Amino acid sequence: MRTRLLAGLLTVLLLLAGCSSGSGHGDGRITLRFQSLAWQKESVEANKELVREWNAAHPDVRVEYVQGSWDSVHDQLLTSFEGGEAPDIIHDASDDLADFAYGGYLAELSDLLPARLKSGIPKRSWETATFGGGIYGVPFLQEPRVLIANATWLKRSGVRIPMPEHPWSWAEFRQVTKRLSGNGRYGVAWPLKEPVSATLNLSLSAGGQLFHRGADGRVTVRAEAADQVVPRTIHDQVNNDRSAPSSTLGSGGSDTLPGFFAGRYAMVPLGFSYRQQVVQQAPEGFDWQVLPAPAGAVGLAQGVSPQTLSIAADSPHKKEAAEFVDFLLRPKNMVRLALGDWMLPTGTQALKDPALHTAENGWATGTALAARLHPAPAQSVRGYPEWKDKVATPAFQEYYSGAIGLAELRRRLEKDGNLVLARYQR
Structure with a gap:
């Protein structure tokens, strides 16, 4: 009897808890x-x-x-x-x-x-x-990723200004940033504190996918030639051309704006929403403009x-x-x-x-x-957050800084990355 009373009281309490x-x-x-x-x-x-x-x-x-x-x-x-x-x-x-x-x-x-x-x-x-x-x-x-550019600097340099109908290729972009650099100033500053999504999403323009789903539904990482176009461009701008400073690689997008306003960088690749901060923080008379990100073999395609x-x-x-x-x-x-x-x-x-x-x-x-925006490559990959945090982020950071080469980057993304993803696909 006592057991039934206690059970009844517990039921009432649970009902009351649900109502509250x-x-x-x-x-x-x-x-x-x-x-x-x-x-x-x-x-x-x-x-x-x-x-x-x-x-x-x-x-x-x-x-x-x-x-x-x-x-x-x-x-x-x-x-x-x-x-x-x-x-x-x-x-x-x-x-x-x-x-x-x-x-x-x-x-x-x-x-x-x-x-x-x-x-x-x-x-x-x-x-x-x-x-x-x-x-x-x-x-x-x-939010597409765009180039926020110093309009005055670009106009004085005489470089071709890209438009959505006629964007820069990745190769032309690299040449433009070299032309804009020198005397302590850089053609571009890459804020890559979180490098993975930026790299993968921009790589869609070159046909990069990185993640490949087999007939059995399992996802594996393969860093093919198309996946290397964007990372190699960034790496070479920082380490070979000296057209991008290494000091911003660990920065967030907002961190690069003071240097941009001060005339240290001609362009900064940022998410579209950063325009609000530019409007709020730019010094009076600062002339800036929005340019499309570079295009690859697939045009202006971009992952979002x-x-x-x-x-x-x-x-x-x-x-x-x-x-x-x-x-x-x-x-x-x-x-x-x-x-x-x-x-x-x-x-x-x-x-x-x-x-x-x-x-x-x-x-x-x-x-x-807007019409060129497609699902990000990692969109449906189970285990992506862990792969990103434990494998891809440190690997890309070391590659962009010059600490490791392209072969080691690929090894880590594929070998170490597939070990992580495998745990989510058993």
Whole structure:
């Protein structure tokens, strides 16, 4: 009898605990937790404003804004998933989703998303968030890598100014940076504190893939000739031509801006969103422009890992969460989010907005690259985060600094890298 009483009491307590989890209220109202990784002031404001607009129009389904951080999102999400405390709506990047999708932590969205949203985003963008045939995130913002250039310096040098219709090749880019260098100044500064995604994504232009999936579905690393074009260019600029300083290789993108403004570097390859920092920090009268990244055998093709919105598999309100995602990513709202983050929307209708086609601050150049953006090579590779951190990052850093040669780089990426990936494919 005592055992049955204790069991009954435990059941009641568990029910009460579930009711107090914040997902619902006694009056029938639903609360959804939306974890956003927006960090720029304009972006945070745009996200919070859209949450307020939703809440005003949907009194029975309230969304609670939760601030997350790009610096710790993977570990934070893993902990929250395993602890049963994951937010209902999750903001992340597509190259961080594979392990969560295959691990069963994210809801499969195919039957939850409305036809308008599914048809409004190109197939190539959906592929970035598709794993094992299922959709586990909605890609909504993307960022090409571009060259932020000192317009005055380039104009005085007489070099050909590249346009999306007629970009530099990687070989021409190397020659241009040599021509712009000398007397303590450099044609380009590569901020490669995190070199892997930049290298792999730019390598798509040369036809590089690096990751190859066999007939059995297993992924292996093979660093072929096309994968070597971009790394060799960067290595030679730093170590042979002296057209790029070694001092910036361990820097983040923001770290290179003071030297860029001071006239030490003619160009810096950066993500498209860095334009906001340039606008805010450039000294008065500084003339700058946005140029497309160099093109290879596949033209201006470039890998991207779009920002995504996912729904937790454990969320008790997946239908309502999907409705909020649909609201957040209506074309006009997607444009607001893109402008706030200084990035490009994935939606075809949103990309037509006139605000994204102005010459001011290089918007038109970036928008012209949208059709050339493809899933990053590592997009669906299980074990990629560990491969990147333990193998690829130190190997690329040592190669770019001149500490190891191309043969050793290839050996590490392939031999050491395949040992890591094999553990995730048993």
